[in-house]
Amino acid sequence: MSNGEFEGYGGRHVPEPLHEPLEQLATAYDEVADTDAFRDELRDLREEFAGRPTPLYYASNLSERYDTDIYLKREDLLHGGAHKINNCLGQALLAKRSGRDRLIAETGAGQHGVATAMVGALLGLETEIYMGKKDAERQAMNVFRMRLLGAEVNEVTRGGKGLADAVDAALEDFAENVEKTHYLVGSVVGPDPFPRMVRDFQSVIGAEAREQFRDRTDDLPDAAVACVGGGSNAIGLFHAFRDDDVAFYGAEGGGEGTDSSRHAAPLSTGKDEVIHGMKTRVIDDDVDVHSVSAGLDYPGVGPEHAMFRAVGRCEYTGITDDEALAAFRELSETEGIIPALESSHAVARAIQLAETDEHETILVNLSGRGDKDMETAASKFDL
Structure with missing residues (x-):
């Protein structure tokens, strides 16, 4: 892989306003995640908080x-x-060490939203979750869990009211609030560096x-x-x-x-x-x-x-x-x-x-x- 591509797949196909924030995130990931301090803290949280x-x-x-x-x-x-907590701990630690004080995320089944809300509460980060209304209705208990953990949950009503629509809403939020917000992507999807970053944490x-x-x-x-x-x-x-x-x-x-x-x-x-x-x-x-x-x-x-x-x-x-x-x-x-x-x-x-x-x-x-x-x-x- 080079430049965020996997044999022609992947890359960074985004509007111009997102180029610099994504480049900053890639640089922060490459620099911060490779330090002993980051790896030690992540290892401890995996064991003591997540249960690895x-x-x-x-x-x-x-x-x-x-x-x-x-x-x-x-x-x-x-x-x-x-498994969602593995990635959420890694990205939330990276966000905090990079000076971000707000997390946003998309979720379908709700497990990623719950995990994001958990690490947001743990690390004292404002947390907002986007979830398709269709998914929110069939995963009502996870919606309650997110709110109990202090996260704001936005039910997305556009399109098919599902996961893809939640991703669209989260990307729009990220584009508008890049200075203080980290978009905690829940899977190995999206523009570089998310696919390789999530893969490494998982x-x-x-x-x-x-x-x-x-x-x-x-x-x-x-x-x-x-x-x-x-x-x-x-x-x-x-x-x-x-x-x-x-x-x-x-x-x-x-x-x-x-x-x-x-x-x-x-x-x-x-x-x-x-x-x-x-x-x-x-x-x-x-x-x-x-x-x-x-x-x-x-x-x-x-x-x-x-x-x-x-x-x-x-x-x-x-x-x-x-x-x-x-x-x-x-x-x-x-x-x-x-x-x-x-x-x-x-x-x-x-x-x-x-x-x-x-x-x-x-x-x-x-x-x-x-x-x-x-x-x-x-x-x-x-x-």
Whole structure:
């Protein structure tokens, strides 16, 4: 990668007023994040506030059922219930050390908004969250959590009232308030330096998992699987294994399945285009972005994932709502672990792979827990 590009994807496709602030952010990141003081403080907060390291869990019941060794990287056990806190701690520390006193963020499922509100409260930073009205309604408890933590939550009513519209609103805020505001982007998306910065903060997932897997098995997994919306949890897992003989699988939101015009799978079915300051894979305009999981309702994807697809490093597959819901229930019943609906897409893909007998060991990033999805799940199951 050079100049924020991943084999032609990525870059910094933004209006002129944002060029200088983004260059300043890139410089601050390159200089501050490489200091011992920053790394030590971030390490301490990861351990004492977020709860790292997270365990590597052998899913014995699921493994026996499918005759494949399936391991879960338990990011669902982090403070806040998802991997989002990894990135939020890093960016918020960077913002404070760079003299910013206000955080803004976009959120879909609400987990990134909650994590941003947590670090804002922790570090004494004013915090404002943009969330599509559609997502706010189906993730009402996370909206309450953000407000309880002292953040202002703006429900976005434009467009489809989803994650993409929340990103647009946050970018507009950032352009108007660049002097005191840090836009805490929630995934490996947007203009440089966000994709590489978020990847680096999330890479702790894969670094831990690689060491844990070797300690447990004296080997590496045959395959690594993660859900992909914007793609931060997946890049966080994949990064440590990118030069290893480990197959990568990304599980996108395949939507309702029977209707190809309602899904959220830009890598599987999209096209190359510029969106939100980056060149990447984007869903066609005539497709209604939909997934049962709010965190996968995004019409684009991180540019590094677009590059992985182009060079054949990762296989991306759309998982339907029904498949994700079935995996949500199966993991709950077999292992006593209730995953987030986003993570359920990765579990579903791992089960598909296990049924093919192609891999003997599969590592799944369980990126979040399912507390936030109880109302959605209750409406789908007759229990």
